[in-house]
Amino acid sequence: MIATGMAHVTVDPIALARVDARHAILQAAREHGAVYGANTGVGANRHESAGAASDHGLRLLRSHCAGVGPVEDAVTARAAMTVRLNQILAGGSGVSRRIAEALATAVRDGAVPTLHPWGAIGTADLSALAELGLTLAGERPWRNGPGPTTRIDATDALPMISSSALTVATAAIALIDVQTQLRASIVVAALSFLALRGNPEAYNPIVHQARAHPQQAKVAATLHALVTGCGPAVRIQDPFGLRVVPQVTAPAIHAARELNGVLTAELNAAVENPLVTDDGVLHHGQFHTATLATALDSMRGAFLPVLSLSSARLGLLMRPDLTGLRAFLASGPPGSSGLMISEYVVQDLLTQIRVGMQPTAAGTLSISLGLEEHASFATQGARSLRTMTELAPMMLAAELVAAVRALRMAPGRLTSGLALQAFELADKSMDPDEDDRPLGTSLERAAALLPQLADL
Structure with missing residues (x-):
């Protein structure tokens, strides 16, 4: 992964030549008429002429750099730079070649800018990318690494920030975590099934062929293979926490695949406004990330039931009537609490997730003197998905x-x-002592194991 330094970046010379050619087209268009952001103001100031002001580009970046809120971690910041570089190389921005080359150098050398996320609503990460632009211009220090500096002209500023690269990067990293957690959840569910002496009929392939929703038969087949050889069932029908794992997990896996497709399109897209083509400059609304917002809402909505079903299985494992073991799987003297507190932890985390489950695409707004009256809020959807992946383990x-x-x-x-x-x-990773004691170490070790379980 480029963002973690595990993969390297090379830039196709053909792509750089395309960047050069499109920049020349943008320059020519600017000389012959009004081009949004290149020789005009932006937003409600779009009809204001910027004239020939030599510092127009830098003033635009400075004015859009809010610089408030938490600082993005290094991996997310580098991922955002990588996304932006790939989009620029698609050739639609009109940015100058030196900007693309400086950004490529920063990514290749491991330089990290200081990016604050606040100031994005799903119509471009204006504030954070303005910070990146000012860092490339040398007006802000690189947070880490020997970062390059270059000149920012009037035709470079808006193309630099006309992207949702940070939103896309945040969503992509969160999606990788979701995919890992979904695979691990199936393995964990199988262990719970065995511990609870479940009835494997629920995973029989014939059952799932009868209603072939996407991914459901595959999840059932995986579970069926994991529990093959279990002893005789003790119940004619199990609680839902065991019976409906395929039905609940499959929509999340499907949503993850759909989100992956949307993010792939975003990563490779020329979305800048205006869009510079071989035939000229076009003003448009491609900055609106409604498709991404919808896919993120779907992903979050499909992932939550997987987590709530896990919490249900935890509750089942506490019950002696279902396990045939002591209540709360306690060990030691009578009255021992065992794993009782783990249910409180899980319900706390689950509630934190539920609090942020409103569909972000349902939001409304009116800004910039009322001329920008709609947004996707994909940014907030990406952040919410990231929060889910931080709590889910x-x-x-x-x-x-x-x-x-x-x-x-x-x-x-x-x-x-x-x-x-x-x-x-x-x-092997958990303490063999099961007498009452703090559970934090065992829980942390178990959370760290999930990627390995996902890869089994």
């Missing part, structure tokens, strides 16, 4: 810790194959 970890403890207490319920591998991996 501890929720899945709580279920994992409980499933492993139950299987330690009843090892005869284990099967062979990947389920056994998953159990052994988790078992």
Whole structure:
């Protein structure tokens, strides 16, 4: 991954030649008429002529650089630079070649700008990208690394910030985490199934062929393989937490695939306004990220039930009538609380997620003297998805810790194959002492294991 320094960047000379050619077209258009942002103001000032002011570009960047809020982490900042570079190389911005080359150098050398996210509503990350532009111009220091500096002209400023690169980067990183967490959740669910002596009929391929929603049969087949060899079922029908894992997980996997497609399009798109083509300059509304906002809302809406179902399985693992073990999987003297507090942790996190579950695409606004009266709020959707992925590991970890403890207490319920591998991996990482004690270390270790479980 480029953002983490695990992959390197090379720039296609053909793409740079296209950047050069489109910049010349933008310059020519600016000389012969009004071009938004190049020789005019922006927003409600679009009819104001900027004339021949030599500092027009820098003034535009300075005015759009709010510079407030939390600082984006280095990986997200580098991801945003990478997205912006790839979009610029698509050739629609009209930015000068030296901007593309400076940005490529920064990405290649590991330089990191200081980016504050506040000031974006899904119609370009104006404030954060203005910070990036001013950093490239040498007016703001690089946060880390030997970053380059270059000249910013009047035709460079708006093309530099006319993108939702930070939003796309945030969403892409969150999506990678979602995909990992979804794969891990299936493995964790299988361990809970074994600990609870579930009925494997619910995962029978014949059942899922009867209603072939996208991904459902595949999830069921994975679960069926994981629990093959389990002992005889103790219930004719299990609680929903075990029975409906394929039905609940499949929509999230489908939503992740859809979001991946949308992000791929955004990463490779020329979305700048105005758009510079071989035939001239076109003013448009491509900056509006409604498709991305909708895909993010769908992803969040589909991921939440996966997490709430995990919390339901955790509750099942606490019940002696279902496990045949002590309440809360307690060990030690009578009255021991076992894993009781883990349910409180999970419900706290789940509620934090639910609080932010309003569809962001439903928002409305009116800004810039009322001339910009709609936005997608994809930015807020990306941030919300990132928050979900930051909280989700501890929720899945709580279920994992409980499933492993139950299987330690009843090892005869284990099967062979990947389920056994998953159990052994988790078992080795957790403290063997199951008497009442703080659970934080076990939960943190279990959360750290999720990527390995996802790769089994």
